[in-house]
Amino acid sequence: MEIKKPEISEMETAKAHIIVEIIEYVPNSVVIKTIIKKSTGNISIMSFDSGEGLTEKTSPFDTFAQIIEGSAEIVIDNVSSHLDTGMGIIIPAHLPNYIKPNGRFKMIQTIIKSGYE
Template sequence: MNELFTKGTILKMDELIDYSKGGVISKQVLKNTAGNITLFSFDEGQGLTEHTAPFDAMVQVLEGEVEIRIGGNPNLLKQGESIIMPANVPHALQAVKAFKMLLTMIKGA
């Protein structure tokens, strides 16, 4: 497997992914047995429908604005803000403005 990102180098995450008109882009940064880190960009109005994940996940908003619903409760996040989505709790997201995020998922013990 080719590494997308070189370990031991400085990364400016918000500059490592572009937007796709009317779409969503994802790039895997790191994956191992403990979990994974993925970089995403969402064009305005794009999102992910409600779903669950088997482990906790932290969203870090790098740019833009997103509404993240966790257990039906809306949370509006902007650049520089983060939220932890608990394992097995339904969540969904919708781009209020085009946004970029770093998603870190860590598997439970």
């Protein structure tokens, strides 16, 4: 699996975007593009090719994950949730989690850093 590093540039502001078209699938890869990055949190869009997911990790911040195309399984603290297009889930801070693919899918990930001072 190859993970493409997030692009540093943010999306153009004050312009409408079709979010699902901002990022493309790349064979055998997970692609991550930053939509907006601030000290209080960031929003990224991700595409996962078939068979690609993310290994278990634990974040110090709450994260909201929303599937915008396809479907995936998100496992939080050993509890599995199946998400289809349009569905989202809050991944609480400090809980182990990982993403299991269900074919190709795209998602938006929003990390909230404020409130942890």
